[in-house]
Structures are given as structure tokens and as C-alpha cells.
Amino acid sequence: MLRFFLSLSLFTILLTACSASAVTPLAPTNIPPQEPTPTPVAPSFRIIAYATDGIVESIIPYDKLTHINYSFLIPNADGTFVKVNNGWKLKQIAEKAHARNVKVLISVGGWGWDKEFETVAANPSLRSAFVQNLKAFVDEYQLDGADIDWEYPDAGQSAQNFLALIEELHSAMPDKELTTAVVSHGENGMGILPETFELFDFVNVMTYDGPDHGTMQQFEQGLSFWTARGLPKDKIVMGLPFYGDPNLPYFKIVAEDPSAAQTDSFDYFGTTYHYNGIPTVQAKTKLAMQQASGIMFWTLDFDAQGEFSLVNTIYQTAHP
DSSP states (O other): OOOOOOHHOOOOOHHHHHHOOOTSSOOOOSSOOOOHHHHHHOOOOOEEEEEETTTTGOOOOOOOHHHHHEEOOOOOOOOOOOOOOOOHHHHHHHHHHHTOOOOOEEEETTTHHHHHHHHHHOHHHHHHHHHHHHHHHHHHHTTTEEEEESSSSOTHHHHHHHHHHHHOOOOHOOTTTTEEEEEESSSGGTTSOOGGGOOOOEEEEOOSSSSTTOOOHHHHHHHHHHHTTTTTGGEEEEEEEEBBBTEEHHHHHHHHHHGGSSSSSEETTEEEEEEOOOHHHHHHHHHHHSSSSSSEOOOOOGGOOOGOOHHHHHHHHHHO
């Protein structure tokens, strides 16, 4: 079809030239048509695995990921950090990931460290210590950046302190990626000011936990909430749970009954767990491809191996 339209255009040009002047020589007809200007390739779809310090390194599917967030580096209230667990494993993961063009970030915080973040972010000297210690950690382990998982800065002064912390981190590590993890929607998201958006490479939206854990409605609300707040599409990364709430790994669910991979709820020894099976992961990935820039999940440790793997589902959906 493309050759037909190119040939038709060339014919029209030649006909016009002939009618304009009988003595104008015709252009040679044996010149092949020029190739059309290629369409710019969009940035690759991000697939980001949160992995805990308990991950078995040998099962990491590096070829299906763009990023690994090693979790967690725990903050102290004086701007220092608790010694990371299994630092040798982090170095091993970083080395193997970099050999496959996968980036590795350290995820800082997690649930339960709000008090420490509040104390550090509110004090300029503690903030400076936090920034310098985090930069030293990233450099020591040869990482690609840091993911700040403060759950959650509050609206008001806390939000301003968070902004100041991120500004200092951005200035201290301009050649590194800087990301954050945020609640799916609601009041706990208001402590992330729009002024911080330009400082982050992308934002991980935790569309799981709570009474609507992992539902499509929660996923769509998360997309709508952060889009409405002005977060650009190319910085939105949507989250998936690899577990049934509360905290039952997906691999245990499908080990009990493989057919559970095709549903979103399962009765596990008398308790009903809600999670995301393969069809829902496919649907969410397709929606993220249209309205966001990637998918992340908590946690790689909880995935099944083989045909029921949710990582495989994400990758195959994003790369048909």
C-alpha cells in the first residue's frame, strides 16, 4: 500500500511538470522512491521489580525487567542508615543486572518509618547528612539511583520538607535516577507536591493494599488521581500486587491450585484472599501501556516460576 501511494504521488508530480512547460524534461523514471522518515521510537515500557533482601538471585528474570528496586535501606532519625541486609547480594545483583542493561536502585524506607523521615526532612543539617550518606551508599554499591519510599509525607509543612529533601537529593546525584513510591489515591497522596514531579525520573503508584486491594477500580483511580494532579504520563508507573491481601505470596496460591492463576480470589485453608491473576495482570498492563509508562510490582520474591509467572505475563503483554 505504501509503494502504491508513493508511485501515485510521483505520477502526479510528473504530470504537473509536463503541463507547466512542454520543454521541461521529464524526471528519470528509474529513480527509486525515497524512504519515508521513520517514526521516532517511544521510550521502552518500564518493568520494575521490587525485590527484598531475601530474594534468591538465581531466579531473577533480568531479561524481562528494566529496573530492580532492592528493598529496603532503613533510615535513622540522625540521617544515617541501618546497615543493609545481604549487601553482598546487592552487589551481585547490580553486577549481573548491569551486564544485561537493567538498572538497580536502592529503595529507602517502606512502611513504618514515617517518624524518621519527618525528623530528617524537617532539619537542614539532618537532611544534608541523609543526602550525603545515601549518595555514598549508591556510589559504594555502584547503583543507578534511589527510590524514596516515605509512607507518607503529610500535606502542609511535611510536604514542603519532602520537597526540600528531594531537591537536595536531585542536586547531589544529578547523574542518577531518582524515583518515589506513592499511595494510589486519596489524602495520603497530597503530601507529594506537583513541584516534585519534575525532580523524579518516574513515580511508582502503589495500587494495592487497603479494602480495594489490587482491584481494577483501584488501578483506574490511581491513574486518574495522579494524572489529574499533573503527573506526566511518561512518569507514571503503575503498581501490581504479587500477593493476596494480607500477605499471601502468589506462588503459594497457584501451588495449591494452578487454576487460581486465572482468577483474582482464592480460598486458602478457610480464608479468602484477593490478588491479581493472569487475566487481570494482562488487562492492567495494557491499560498502563496506553496511559502510563510502565508497571512495577511488589514483590518479585512472591512470583511463581514457569507458566504461571506474572512477570512473564507482563513482559509478553508489553512485547507481543
